[in-house]
Amino acid sequence: MTKTIPFLAAAIFLTVAHAVPAQTPPASIDLSKFPARAVSDVVVPVPSEIFVVLDKLGTPNWRAEQHKALGKNTGNRPQVALLLGTVIAEGFIAVEAEDSQRVKEIGRELLVLAEAINVRKAVIARCKSVTEKANAKEWQAVRTEFDGALQDVRGAMQELGDDDLAQLVSMGGWIRGTEVLTSVVQKNYSPAGAELLHQPQLINYFTNRLDRIKNTRLGKDGLVVRTGKMLVAIRPLIGKDDGSIIPVENVRRINKMTTEMVVAITSPGA
Amino acid sequence: MKKLLPLLLLAQGLLLAPVHAYVNDALSFAHETANPYFKKGYTVREDAWGGDLGVKDQQAVAAQLFKGNDYWFCLGTDVGGAVVTIHIYDSQGKLVDSEAWQKGRFAAARVVPPKTGTYYAIITVEKSPKERTGWGVVYAYK
Numbered sequence: 451m452t453k454t455i456p457f458l459a460a461a462i463f464l465t466v467a468h469a470v471p472a473q474t475p476p477a478s479i480d481l482s483k484f485p486a487r488a489v490s491d492v493v494v495p496v497p498s499e500i501f502v503v504l505d506k507l508g509t510p511n512w513r514a515e516q517h518k519a520l521g522k523n524t525g526n527r528p529q530v531a532l533l534l535g536t537v538i539a540e541g542f543i544a545v546e547a548e549d550s551q552r553v554k555e556i557g558r559e560l561l562v563l564a565e566a567i568n569v570r571k572a573v574i575a576r577c578k579s580v581t582e583k584a585n586a587k588e589w590q591a592v593r594t595e596f597d598g599a600l601q602d603v604r605g606a607m608q609e610l611g612d613d614d615l616a617q618l619v620s621m622g623g624w625i626r627g628t629e630v631l632t633s634v635v636q637k638n639y640s641p642a643g644a645e646l647l648h649q650p651q652l653i654n655y656f657t658n659r660l661d662r663i664k665n666t667r668l669g670k671d672g673l674v675v676r677t678g679k680m681l682v683a684i685r686p687l688i689g690k691d692d693g694s695i696i697p698v699e700n701v702r703r704i705n706k707m708t709t710e711m712v713v714a715i716t717s718p719g720a
Numbered sequence: 721m722k723k724l725l726p727l728l729l730l731a732q733g734l735l736l737a738p739v740h741a742y743v744n745d746a747l748s749f750a751h752e753t754a755n756p757y758f759k760k761g762y763t764v765r766e767d768a769w770g771g772d773l774g775v776k777d778q779q780a781v782a783a784q785l786f787k788g789n790d791y792w793f794c795l796g797t798d799v800g801g802a803v804v805t806i807h808i809y810d811s812q813g814k815l816v817d818s819e820a821w822q823k824g825r826f827a828a829a830r831v832v833p834p835k836t837g838t839y840y841a842i843i844t845v846e847k848s849p850k851e852r853t854g855w856g857v858v859y860a861y862k
Binding site for chain 1: 763765766767769778780781782783784785786787788789805807809810811812813814815817820834835836837838840842859861862
């Protein structure tokens with residue numbers, strides 16, 4: 451009998467396995483065996499994905515989180531690209547604050563910056579729509595327009611062969627988004643709020659993108675180099691494993707780094 | 721050369737058009753998949769991801785997701801008669817779909833992330849009458 455048990459067990463296993471519908475997904479997969487070419491680069495979240503969670507965790511004073519100065523176009527393309535990202539993120543904050551006047555200002559600034567890097571056409575309709583929807587206080591629609599503006603600006607840059615600059619737009623948005631996230635979280639610290647900072651793959655992705663910049667001049671740009679250093683410094687502060695607790699001290703340090711970076715991006719001497 | 725330029729551009733356009741066309745079509749089916757969730761109050765991201773796969777081939781789209789949000793990943797293909805699936809795994813490779821469905825050229829998977837971190841949407845072409853099957857993915861969140 452003991453000899454037949456393994457055979458019975460095997461037969462049962464095979465029967466059960468056969469009965470499972472073909473499209474039932476495996477309960478686990480070995481991601482390390484997934485061919486690298488079959489894994490797309492990580493999807494960069496839009497700022498509102500984070501803001502939606504923050505809203506669920508409490509009621510931050512979004513007006514107090516807004517920056518008065520949006521920054522100026524210095525003519526330095528990497529700075530303008532980073533600035534575009536921070537301005538779009540500022541737009542999301544203004545939407546959270548339901549500040550229609552500010553939203554309209556940001557829409558106009560977006561157009562000016564887009565012109566500076568030859569992608570104005572891509573965002574004209576978006577900026578017009580931002581103004582109309584801000585007037586109507588259709589906040590969800592304004593949020594969608596900013597999301598679309600980010601996508602359109604990046605798409606237009608990629609079409610112009612400026613993929614590296616397009617990535618800087620995303621990074622600018624992430625830096626300002628992280629600044630406001632850490633600001634809100636440290637004012638009312640909770641492990642659940644701090645956990646939003648756990649974005650290891652995203653930071654690795656940004657770091658790799660900066661390392662892979664082909665244009666030497668762009669790669670050596672002061673702001674680009676500084677962004678890379680900041681990402682490397684932030685990486686150990688955001689928790690090693692999913693779900694690990696990020697202490698308030700780390701939140702403060704990340705806030706300090708991103709605040710300084712935003713100042714650098716928005717300052718006239720950038 | 722000036723006279724040749726429009727012809728060159730047109731030729732380039734013709735060469736590129738079919739490549740973009742099927743991905744664009746697949747993306748429009750992905751948006752169609754996402755429509756019911758938009759009506760349920762989810763925000764559908766305007767960004768989309770796409771490509772093409774052979775039968776039984778898989779593609780992973782890595783995404784940074786946040787605990788506290790609720791996501792639907794919506795897949796579509798332009799190939800009639802194709803069967804595509806999408807499922808979500810965490811960074812340890814564990815299946816985390818809280819719901820998933822599949823209906824021919826449309827499929828979707830919902831995830832309510834238990835932790836903030838990196839997740840992988842695994843796209844599979846289960847069946848297709850064509851050698852290569854264009855696919856598009858969008859995601860919605862609330």
